[in-house]
Amino acid sequence: MTVDLETLRARVQQLTPEELALLEEQLAARLWQKRWNRWTPYPWQVPPDAIETLGWWLQLGGRGTGKTDGCARYMVDHVNGPPCDPRLRGGHRMAIIAPTQGDAVEACVNGPSGLRAHDPRVVLRTTAGGTFARWPNGAEAKLFGAHTPDDVERLRAGGNRCLVWMEEVAAQRRLSEAITHSEMGLRIGPNPHYIGSTTPKPRKELVELKASPKVHVTQGRTRDAIHLPEEMRQHLIAKYAGTRIEAQELDGVLLEDIEGALWSMAGLDAARVGATPPLSSVVVAMDPAATSTDEADEMGIIVAGRGAAYIPDKNGFARQHGYAIDDLSGRMPPIEAARRAIRAYHEHRADAIVAETNNGGEWIGTVVRQVDPTVNYRTVTASRGKQTRAEPVAALTDQRSAHVVGSLPDLEEQLTTWVPGDDSPDRLDAYVWALTHLMLAPAGNLAAVA
Structure with a gap:
């Protein structure tokens, strides 16, 4: 009919x-x-038959391998399975933790691989209690970030959950605190547990997770992601074949210590500190793109300080230590790079913005002066090769006199994966300039710009 x-x-x-x-x-x-x-899953998107209480299913994968897709599918399946607590409306209270709350919204809920792609009935609601993905039956997942101290405090008071999805685990700045506080709230139902998705990076927490017997790891490669356009797959594979980028970003391999790298993750962890002590000097170091119109390259922007106290290093020599405080680097227009550096200069009460002027970087001084002529701006010019400049700064870490404050995952990845002879990335260059200025360079080597 x-x-x-x-x-x-x-x-x-x-x-x-x-x-x-x-x-x-x-x-x-x-x-x-x-x-x-x-929906047809890739083999690495198939979860284990069982996950231990407080255990993990961790998807490591290259770009385009459907890590977010697999976790979103799992969470929707969990919602439509047996209730973890029948007393709760919908039976489930879950959490999604991403590098920022905005990432949780865009990637995990609204994105092409997010919850709504698997279940269009999911709605996003923001209330006085936070932002939630909600199902018609009343089940909900609260969205969190792991970027700022405020994010960590929200997690501390995040409530009890039956399932936690950690999105882009290795990119979460406050990963350790995010795991600690979310784990304390995993206590609803008979089997509360984690699922995680990430392109691997050499982070201490990720290495420990991968080695844990309570963590089930699946791994996908970009070359096997047949739903990606063939032309794009072949381009990426051909461009990065045989490199560390291929292993990490395309094959999903967790690289730990890289042969020939000046920094190691173990060394950074040994020197890591949780807070900044009183400082005698702070600088904002910039490694700008080659031209004022180049937005393809990253702008390296690192905030670092020199401690006021003289503290013995690993060898017992009393000296003022250096501290990497913040990493504000990224791809952005030149005017935004200048504004970001100037904001950091004022927020941290810095003594100077220090910028490299090699390779056409002279433009940055002009832009900084246009935005804020009150800034104390200084230039540095490389008279030695990158390896020669970087080695003394790496030695400071080995001597336990240069420290990362908290966690700066993108900077740490560049430090631990760069091998002399390769093109040095911008975050690393800015970090080297900052520590050189604070701890190694005679005052006469820096040119003040009036």
């Missing part, structure tokens, strides 16, 4: 509001079921 469109429209118009709401709910359920049945 077929019904013409006009007759169907007339019938719908005769429905009461309650009947219309029920019809919409039923249609949404049918649409969800259709999408759900159409």
Whole structure:
């Protein structure tokens, strides 16, 4: 029996509001079921048969391997499975922790691989208590970031959960605190546990997770991600074949110590501190792109300070120590790079913005002066090779006199994966300039710009 469109429209118009709401709910359920049945997983997107209490399913994967997709699918499946606590509306209270709360919204909920792609009935709601992904049955997942101290405090008071999804684990600045505080809230139901998705980076916490017997690891490679356009896959594979970038970013391999690298993760961890002591000097160091119109390269922006006290280093020599405080680097227009550096200069009460002027970097001084002529701006010019400049700074870490404050994962990745002879990345260069200025360079080697 077929019904013409006009007759169907007339019938719908005769429905009461309650009947219309029920019809919409039923249609949404049918649409969800259709999408759900159409999904075909990669082998590495198939979760283990069982995950231990407080254990993990951790997906390590290269770019485009569907890590977010796999975790979103798992969470939707969890919601539609047995209730973890029948007393709760919907039976489940979960959490999603991403590098920032915005990342949780964009990637984990609204993105093409997020929750709504697997279950269009999911809605996003922001209330006085936070931001939540909610299902029609009442189940919910609260969204968190792991970037600022305030994010950590929100996690501390984040409530009890039955499942925690950690998105881009290795990119979370305050990963250790995020794990600690979320674990304390994992206590709903008979089997609370984690799922995690990440492109691997050499982070201490990730190395420890991978080695834990309670963590089930699956690994996907970009070359096997057949849903990606073939041309893009072949381009990436050809461009990075045989490099560390291929191993980490395309094959999902967790690289630990790199042969020939000047810094090691063990060395950074041994020198790491949790807070900044009283400082005698602070600088904002910049390694700008080669031209004022180049937005393809990263702008390296590192905030670092020199301690006021003289503290013995590993060898017992009393000296003022150096501290990497913040990493504000990224791809951005030149005017935004200048504004970001100037904001940091004022927020940290810095003594100077220090910028490299080699390779066409002279433009940065002009832009900084246009934005804020009150800034004390200094230039540095490389008279030695990158390896020669970097080695003394790496030695400071080995001597336990140069420290990372908290966690700066992107900077740490560049430090521990760069091998002399390769092109040095911008965060590393800015860090080297900052520590050189604070701890190694005679005052006469820096040119003040009036």
